Amino acid sequence: MWWWWWIVRRLGWWLILCVAFTASLKLLLVAHLPPRATLPPPPTQTSSLSSQYRTPSHPTTQQPQQKVYLKGEVYAVRDSEYYQKNQSSRPGLTPLLTTFYAYLTVVRAQYASRSPHLATLTHRLKLDLTKRRVTDDPWDLARKWATPRSLVPHEAKGLGDILAALSTAPIIAADVGHQGTQLKLSLRLKGGQRAIFKPQWYGREDVLEGGVYGGWDRHNGEVAAFHLSRLLDLNTVPLTVGRRVSLKRHIIPVATRRLANTFSTKRGNGTCFYGVCHFCNKKTPVCDNGHTLEGSMTLWVTSRLPLINQVNPWKRSYNHGPKNTLVQWEKDATYCQRVVRVKPFSDLSSPRLLDLMDASVFDFLIQNGDRHHYVVVAGKPQSAIILLDNGKSFADPDVDHLDILTPLLQCCRLRQVTYERLVLLSGGGLSQALEELLTLDPIAPVLASSHLHALDRRLLHVLAALSACKDRLGGWHHVLF
Ligand SMILES: Nc1ncnc2c1ncn2[C@@H]1O[C@H](COP(=O)(O)OP(=O)(O)OP(=O)(O)O)[C@@H](O)[C@H]1O
Numbered sequence: 130m131w132w133w134w135w136i137v138r139r140l141g142w143w144l145i146l147c148v149a150f151t152a153s154l155k156l157l158l159v160a161h162l163p164p165r166a167t168l169p170p171p172p173t174q175t176s177s178l179s180s181q182y183r184t185p186s187h188p189t190t191q192q193p194q195q196k197v198y199l200k201g202e203v204y205a206v207r208d209s210e211y212y213q214k215n216q217s218s219r220p221g222l223t224p225l226l227t228t229f230y231a232y233l234t235v236v237r238a239q240y241a242s243r244s245p246h247l248a249t250l251t252h253r254l255k256l257d258l259t260k261r262r263v264t265d266d267p268w269d270l271a272r273k274w275a276t277p278r279s280l281v282p283h284e285a286k287g288l289g290d291i292l293a294a295l296s297t298a299p300i301i302a303a304d305v306g307h308q309g310t311q312l313k314l315s316l317r318l319k320g321g322q323r324a325i326f327k328p329q330w331y332g333r334e335d336v337l338e339g340g341v342y343g344g345w346d347r348h349n350g351e352v353a354a355f356h357l358s359r360l361l362d363l364n365t366v367p368l369t370v371g372r373r374v375s376l377k378r379h380i381i382p383v384a385t386r387r388l389a390n391t392f393s394t395k396r397g398n399g400t401c402f403y404g405v406c407h408f409c410n411k412k413t414p415v416c417d418n419g420h421t422l423e424g425s426m427t428l429w430v431t432s433r434l435p436l437i438n439q440v441n442p443w444k445r446s447y448n449h450g451p452k453n454t455l456v457q458w459e460k461d462a463t464y465c466q467r468v469v470r471v472k473p474f475s476d477l478s479s480p481r482l483l484d485l486m487d488a489s490v491f492d493f494l495i496q497n498g499d500r501h502h503y504v505v506v507a508g509k510p511q512s513a514i515i516l517l518d519n520g521k522s523f524a525d526p527d528v529d530h531l532d533i534l535t536p537l538l539q540c541c542r543l544r545q546v547t548y549e550r551l552v553l554l555s556g557g558g559l560s561q562a563l564e565e566l567l568t569l570d571p572i573a574p575v576l577a578s579s580h581l582h583a584l585d586r587r588l589l590h591v592l593a594a595l596s597a598c599k600d601r602l603g604g605w606h607h608v609l610f
């Protein structure tokens with residue numbers, strides 16, 4: 130039986146050799162894994178608060194992972210022929226998006242849990258809305274609040290009074306909207322306050338498939354944008370609230386002649402008007418439901434802060450012709466380096482570039498691709514960007530136009546506080562917090578839940594873009610300011 134013993138010993142040796150070989154191969158592979166396969170380390174400059182966000186304590190309530198149909202300049206979680214056909218590929222963006230997408234999976238896992246600290250913020254913001262009888266003169270309080278850097282303070286006791294007045298004060302005069310291309314009303318309220326009314330065109334569940342600045346204005350987007358600006362601690366959207374008005378009883382009796390001339394009665398008793406503006410047309414009036422017309426009421430910014438328009442360096446071409454020539458930012462991924470050489474962006478004491486980055490994040494979240502000009506306070510170099518006009522938002526909850534994020538993708542910089550706020554709102558917290566605030570609005574529900582959840586997805590996209598920036602530039606200290 131010696132030969133039997135010899136075979137067993139040989140087999141044993143082979144087995145030991147195989148095990149040793151597999152183990153060393155594994156070790157070798159692990160050592161050479163690309164760094165992206167590991168979770169990125171936390172940023173070097175984060176405050177104690179933001180490092181606490183990373184402790185998963187609340188389970189996430191995010192939607193289960195959806196199927197992704199497009200992963201280019203448009204990210205779509207619904208199959209759509211329109212976006213398939215109109216998917217563009219611009220050299221100023223393509224290389225940046227390739228890196229961005231490589232980070233998405235890891236970032237999704239990293240920011241999957243909801244912060245336990247979010248409840249404190251939501252509670253404070255809600256209290257500002259629900260507390261009443263703080264002031265006898267809401268218009269005066271709003272005027273006092275307005276500074277070149279913000280329109281509503283951090284702690285805004287009395288906000289509930291101002292918004293209540295904006296949604297209930299008698300309308301004493303109505304005229305066609307001031308400037309711009311969209312249908313709106315310019316209203317004067319009891320006490321002399323001026324406000325802008327943007328009417329409802331769409332239902333909450335309507336999905337607008339198409340271009341990034343297409344369709345009529347979304348009045349509910351204006352309301353949501355105001356509360357989002359507070360959640361992000363930007364506080365630069367003029368105070369906005371939903372309101373239902375009776376065209377017959379509240380508008381026609383106080384309307385100027387030029388506005389009154391655009392009114393008509395629809396068969397079936399509805400009242401309609403088409404106003405005076407670039408896109409205003411007799412054939413496309415907006416009508417009430419026989420009783421009231423829903424809309425957004427935005428407080429006019431005090432004349433103490435005169436506003437001026439500045440051209441956005443990332444303005445679109447708005448060119449629909451066959452020769453769709455690309456503008457500079459669409460052609461050149463290093464375009465930001467040109468922008469920072471020109472005033473006011475070149476001025477190190479100017480907050481303008483970082484304000485523009487905040488605006489880019491804000492617009493990407495609401496999917497407003499129409500900020501061709503940005504608004505600032507005249508004669509105030511330290512002025513914030515006043516985020517006026519957010520009507521071109523929340524068109525398609527299944528689609529994210531990543532080109533709106535171009536300023537951030539190309540410049541790779543953001544305020545530390547904005548980043549920390551985004552982290553605080555991650556893990557599904559943004560939709561929850563915003564929904565809680567919007568529930569208190571007179572036209573609640575302001576946003577369909579599909580749009581609320583889209584905000585969570587887009588927030589993750591911003592965080593992925595920032596993580597990609599951190600690795601591209603060699604650390605958070607090059608990205609966060
Ligand atoms: N709340 C406000 N306070 C002060 N000024 C305002 C306010 N809302 C609008 N304006 C002024 O009216 C202009 C037009 O308003 P808005 O941008 O909302 O209109 P629009 O028709 O949507 O414009 P566009 O066609 O450019 O998108 C603004 O550029 C600004 O100068």
Ligand SMILES: [Mn+2]
Nearest residue numbers: 311518520521
């Ligand atoms: Mn507009």
